[in-house]
Amino acid sequence: MKQIQVLSDKAALITQALSCVLEKINIALEERGLCTLALAGGSTPKPLYEALAQQSLPWEKIHIFWGDERYVPANHPDSNEGMARQAWLDVVPFPPDNIHPMPTGSGDPALDAQTHETQLQQFFQVAPGEVPVFDIILLGMGDDGHTASLFPQTEALKVSDRLITVGNKDGQPRLTFTFPLLNQARCVIFLVAGENKRPALAQIFAPEADETMYPSRAVQPQGELWWLLDQAAGAELK
Numbered sequence: 001m002k003q004i005q006v007l008s009d010k011a012a013l014i015t016q017a018l019s020c021v022l023e024k025i026n027i028a029l030e031e032r033g034l035c036t037l038a039l040a041g042g043s044t045p046k047p048l049y050e051a052l053a054q055q056s057l058p059w060e061k062i063h064i065f066w067g068d069e070r071y072v073p074a075n076h077p078d079s080n081e082g083m084a085r086q087a088w089l090d091v092v093p094f095p096p097d098n099i100h101p102m103p104t105g106s107g108d109p110a111l112d113a114q115t116h117e118t119q120l121q122q123f124f125q126v127a128p129g130e131v132p133v134f135d136i137i138l139l140g141m142g143d144d145g146h147t148a149s150l151f152p153q154t155e156a157l158k159v160s161d162r163l164i165t166v167g168n169k170d171g172q173p174r175l176t177f178t179f180p181l182l183n184q185a186r187c188v189i190f191l192v193a194g195e196n197k198r199p200a201l202a203q204i205f206a207p208e209a210d211e212t213m214y215p216s217r218a219v220q221p222q223g224e225l226w227w228l229l230d231q232a233a234g235a236e237l238k
């Protein structure tokens with residue numbers, strides 16, 4: 001199931017995203033008594049996290065992960081973990097064990113990627129080679145059509161036998177979910193705002209385009225796929 005919604009402005013986008021996320025959290029809690037939610041980094045989702053911090057939810061039943069992470073400590077200004085903690089996770093009573101950050105401290109991104117893969121396998125109780133099913137994965141999209149840390153024409157796009165791999169942004173290492181993990185999700189929600197995203201969106205929604213140039217095209221989850229756009233980003237889409 002694929003839904004594309006163009007909202008009037010960024011605030012309306014965030015309101016719709018909040019409604020969508022709360023609905024999916026409640027479905028997960030009803031069906032499984034637990035919700036696994038992977039967060040997007042970047043700037044777009046921050047107001048959504050701030051809005052989630054105002055909710056009254058059973059935080060002890062919600063487990064937080066990240067779809068990608070810059071290779072910096074959590075207290076670094078670029079850290080996706082740091083942004084989400086400041087906006088939401090550290091201002092509501094999540095049990096600390098419910099927060100599952102990507103490790104970025106060993107000095108070896110590939111080792112940290114493997115460590116996190118093992119952490120996911122243990123949490124989801126899956127065997128090596130089996131792909132965990134996240135309830136909700138939030139994603140953003142860069143001007144270049146990347147998502148998570150799956151950048152155009154990088155090796156990470158080809159990884160099909162791992163859950164976590166090392167992404168590469170202009171030579172900077174990042175940890176990222178792989179396409180197999182993204183595409184196993186019950187629900188993927190893209191949040192995209194701003195006119196600068198229009199050219200990439202046109203390619204992503206075109207009948208044909210090169211997925212290695214526009215990696216977000218390859219996010220085709222077995223569950224639901226939601227694209228929530230503001231007017232500035234989505235105006236030209238048919």
Ligand code: 6PG
Pocket residue numbers: 040041042043044045068069070080139140141142143146147148149
């Ligand atoms: C990251 C994100 C990245 C982000 C896009 C969009 O670590 O930066 O995971 O994929 O979602 O670059 O970023 P903005 O929301 O800031 O436009």
